Amino acid sequence: MRPGRVVAWAVVTVVVLVTVAPFAWMLRTALSDNRSLFTEPASPLPVDFTWGPLERVLGTATTAEAQAEGGSGASLRFWLYLRNSLLVSTLITVGQVFCAAMAAYAFARLRWPGRDRVFLVFLAGLLVPPVFTLLPNFVLIKELGLLNTHAGIVAPYLLMTPFAVFFLRQFFLGISREIEEAALIDGAGHARIFLRIILPMSGAPLATLAVLTFVNAWNEYFWPQLVGQEEGVRVLTVALGAFVSSTPQTGPDWAGLMAAALVAAVPTLLILLAFGRRIVDAIQYTGLK
Known part of the structure; x- marks a missing residue:
């Protein structure tokens, strides 16, 4: 045990204690x-x-x-709120992972004019604070008549996000092109290649993105509180305020x-x-x- 290793373990121990203390x-x-x-x-x-x-x-x-x-x-209708949270988080996860995978495949494997420029513009969305999009999204959901519905809570997160597309694109770029070219020679189209070859080979990153997306959707608070105030669609994170109010x-x-x-x-x-x-x-x- 050299001094550097002792210091490293001490720092790790402090970080772990600080992390676990709130729980x-x-x-x-x-x-x-x-x-x-x-x-x-x-x-x-x-x-x-x-x-x-x-x-x-x-x-x-x-x-x-x-x-x-x-x-x-x-009374706290825990099981109702738990069901709402599971429903909203699952819909967001399934929709976002599948749509992000399609977009990432288009940016990584297909060749089309302006692809890299479009990707840079799309990636610039990471620089936009989420609070800037709350008001436009709220107005859109209100005009569509989706306030106090599960669809209104899910809609802004259902499609791909810049992080999800970037995350999957990095993995798709590492897949050998020989596999894709062999499938094209056999007569497979891009849709079949994506569904039958790319997705099965990408199980690890897809599962990882699904977990990260589910956790973020589960912990979301402000947007569900803004558009889902009725008890029938209230998610669990919003319902926790019942104990304080x-x-x-x-x-x-x-x-x-x-x-x-x-x-x-x-x-x-x-x-x-x-x-x-x-x-x-x-x-x-x-x-x-």
Whole structure:
């Protein structure tokens, strides 16, 4: 163990602790009694350990039980919001990955006038802050009559994004052209080559992009709140505000809020744990930093 290695491990340990600390504090708060939470604010362990906050989130606690532990007693239709989040995230992921793959194939494998210039203009979209497109998108969705619908939430993210196209294009450029030329000689068209050859060979980057897209769609908050205010289409991230807006006399239900945030983070954490290595390998392969 040389001094440099010791310093490197110390830095990595600090970074890991700083990264994990918010999740540990969220878990500690989610398992605490909301009325007793502020009696020991510095305690690293749950204060008066209870499953009550999780029961309130999952809808298994009665109103009397919720109020007894400092909850507001307001109902949280967790399973409805979870279904909405899964539906919206899945539609965005499927649509964006497939459309981005088609665009990336056109930019990487097809030859047409102005291809590189069009790609540079399209890539310039990465420089535009997303907040600049919120108002035009909102006006468009309103004019189409898609407010408070799943289609209105999904529409702005359904097609390809500059990052997704760039990510897949980098991989498609590395595929041998001999395979494509052999298919052309056998009479296959570009659509068949794309569907039967390119996509099956691109399983790793497609899976990686799907995971990244799903996580981003799952964590999206501002746009679903802007266009999906009705309870029937409300996603889980927006519904977490119910614990703050419905404030009992003793104060906000922070334990319930942390429990809801913990439950909402579980699907993305499971996905990242399952595909984390593939994401790192794919990003290294495409040359992204």
